[in-house]
Amino acid sequence: xxxxxxxxxxxxxxxxxxxxxxxxxxxxxxxxxxxxxxxxxxxxxxxxxxxxxxxxxxxxxxxxxxxxxxxxxxxxxxxxxxxxxxxxxxxxxxxxxxxxxxxxxxxxxxxxxxxxxxxxxxxxxxxxxxxxxxxxxxxxxxxxxxxxxxxxxxxxxxxxxxxxxxxxxxxxxxxxxxxxxxxxxxxxxxxxxxxxxxxxxxxxxxxxxxxxxxxxxxxxxxxxxxxxxxxxxxxxxxxxxxxxxxxxxxxxxxxxxxxxxxxxxxxxxxxxxxxxxxxxxxxxxxxxxxxxxxxxxxxxxxxxxxxxxxxxxxxxxxxxxxxxxxxxxxxxxxxxxxxxxxxxxxxxxxxxxxx
Numbered sequence: 336x337x338x339x340x341x342x343x344x345x346x347x348x349x350x351x352x353x354x355x356x357x358x359x360x361x362x363x364x365x366x367x368x369x370x371x372x373x374x375x376x377x378x379x380x381x382x383x384x385x386x387x388x389x390x391x392x393x394x395x396x397x398x399x400x401x402x403x404x405x406x407x408x409x410x411x412x413x414x415x416x417x418x419x420x421x422x423x424x425x426x427x428x429x430x431x432x433x434x435x436x437x438x439x440x441x442x443x444x445x446x447x448x449x450x451x452x453x454x455x456x457x458x459x460x461x462x463x464x465x466x467x468x469x470x471x472x473x474x475x476x477x478x479x480x481x482x483x484x485x486x487x488x489x490x491x492x493x494x495x496x497x498x499x500x501x502x503x504x505x506x507x508x509x510x511x512x513x514x515x516x517x518x519x520x521x522x523x524x525x526x527x528x529x530x531x532x533x534x535x536x537x538x539x540x541x542x543x544x545x546x547x548x549x550x551x552x553x554x555x556x557x558x559x560x561x562x563x564x565x566x567x568x569x570x571x572x573x574x575x576x577x578x579x580x581x582x583x584x585x586x587x588x589x590x591x592x593x594x595x596x597x598x599x600x601x602x603x604x605x606x607x608x609x610x611x612x613x614x615x616x617x618x619x620x621x622x623x624x625x626x627x628x629x630x631x632x633x634x635x636x637x638x639x640x641x642x643x644x645x646x647x648x649x650x651x652x653x654x655x656x657x658x659x660x661x662x663x664x665x666x667x668x669x670x671x672x673x674x675x676x677x678x679x680x681x682x683x684x685x686x687x688x689x690x
Contacts, residue, residue, distance in 0.1 A: 372598060376672040380499040382664035384657035390417075390491035391483060391569060391655055399465040399479040400486065402440040402516055407464065411443050414463060414513060417494055422501040423447040423511065426553050428544075435521040435531045435540035444544045445513040446553045449500045453508030455678045457671060458562035458625060459496065460616060461489035462517030462544065470525040471646035481651040484632075484644065485518065488569025488655055492664045499668060506675025510559050514616050516543030518646075525646070545616035549623035560674070561588040562627035564617040568663045570644065571656040573632040575605055579612035581628035584621045589628045595669050601662035610634060630663060 393413070398406035418425050428444040445463065465482035469475055481487075493511055500509065520541030521531035533540045562585075567573065581589050596605035610633050620627040636642055644650040 372594075375598075375669065376505075376676040378503065379669055379672045380503045382499065382661055382668055383495055384661035384664070386498065387488070387491045387495040387569070387660040387664055388655060388657055390494045391487045391660075392652055394463075394487035394490065395481045395483050395652055399467070399482060400463060401465050401467040401479065402434075402442055402519060403438075410463070411445060411515075414445055414490065414494075418445070418447045418497060418511065421494070421498045423449050423497055424451055428547065428551060428553060430547055432516060432543045432547065433533070434516075434519050434543075435533045436529065437532050440516055440519065440543070442515040442544055442547070444515050444548055444553075445511075446548075447497070447511040447513075448508060448554055448557070449497060449511075450504065450508035451554075453506070455506075455674065456508040456510055456557060456559040457674060458510040458512055458559040458620070458627070459493045459667065460512040460514065460545075460562055460564045460620065460627070461493055461566065462486060462514045462542075462616060463490050464515050464518055464544075466518035466646055469646055469648045469650075470522055472648050475648050476525070478648055480646075480648045482518070483650055483652050483655050484567045484570040484573075485646070485650050488660065489565035489567070492565060492568060492660060492667070495664055496667050496671075500671075504675075505668075505671040506679050507671055509671065510554060510557055510562075512545075512548065512562070512620075514542070514544035514548065517541065517545065517616055519543060520614075522646070539614065541614050542616050542619055545619040549619040552623055559625060561585045562617070562620050562625050563588070563592065563667065563670075564615060564620065564627055564629045564631075565663065566615055566629060567632040567642070567645075568630055569656065569660045570632060570642065570654045571659075573604060573642075573656075573659045574634045575630050575632065576608040576610035576634045577606075578610050578629045578631065578633060580617060580621065582609065584617075585626040585628045588626070591673065592628065592630070592666060592670055595673065596662065596666040599662075599665055599669060601666060604659055604662045605666070606634065608634060610640065613640075 617627040
């Protein structure tokens with residue numbers, strides 16, 4: 336997970352909004368009846384939280400997926416083979432990028448497609464790398480950590496979606512974007528003793544893979560309707576708020592995802608709570624012309640908007656819970672089938688007879 340942008344004014348507005356009661360315009364009369372939601376499409380597959388958990392553990396077993404490490408290379412190869420095994424077509428973007436500390440990183444974005452000929456497409460994205468140091472850990476600031484939730488779990492959820500789509504066609508195609516180098520950024524709050532060498536170049540030190548992708552989009556000519564980014568979506572007690580850029584860039588998609596999650600009984604995770612904008616991969620997806628929302632564990636935790644395990648050695652498999660794995664994964668599958676049903680219900684174009 337990258338860094339936070341939180342203007343003080345936003346905090347004030349959020350606090351004020353939380354204190355307001357319902358306005359008179361929201362009041363309904365006794366004679367008004369709520370419109371029932373449309374029935375869900377048939378044959379939506381069941382997301383396997385056990386499989387997603389196993390995929391998470393498999394990534395963690397490689398060791399921290401820090402760029403330039405053997406664990407990083409091996410895990411990337413495994414992701415590619417797993418996507419192919421589930422019927423996806425796969426491309427990679429390999430590139431070199433200097434990190435904030437001057438180290439040259441060899442990075443690899445992994446891009447895949449299901450149902451590649453489908454004209455209507457949705458993008459699912461996550462970062463697959465691990466931050467090289469637990470700089471938010473008060474006891475072990477320079478130690479490596481597993482990145483079980485900040486990296487592995489979101490990737491695992493998308494892998495399980497792809498596995499399900501191998502035998503169930505939702506009527507839309509999916510572009511999978513696994514970004515590298517998202518978490519190798521400079522945290523001025525935790526790393527004040529270091530120098531950000533990218534600052535003088537005017538480059539963000541976070542989200543290196545999505546920055547590269549935004550200037551070199553793959554798959555070529557693919558134009559998803561919108562994207563859904565997952566970040567820290569498999570942890571115990573995870574909660575997801577409506578992040579600022581997500582609200583602005585793809586409000587209809589954000590509402591569909593949140594309402595679907597709540598309808599499926601996952602309202603404890605998908606909160607009707609707004610949060611400030613953050614620097615995450617969806618920033619560069621949006622800049623590239625792909626409207627993207629961010630599902631991320633990002634709500635007030637005392638004085639911080641990130642959970643206590645964020646960039647700490649406690650981000651390990653003991654944190655991972657099958658319940659949020661399923662909540663997010665089943666919501667994604669259902670949204671894909673809803674989008675497919677909407678596409679199928681469109682009237683066929685009327686043929687115009689030749690003159």
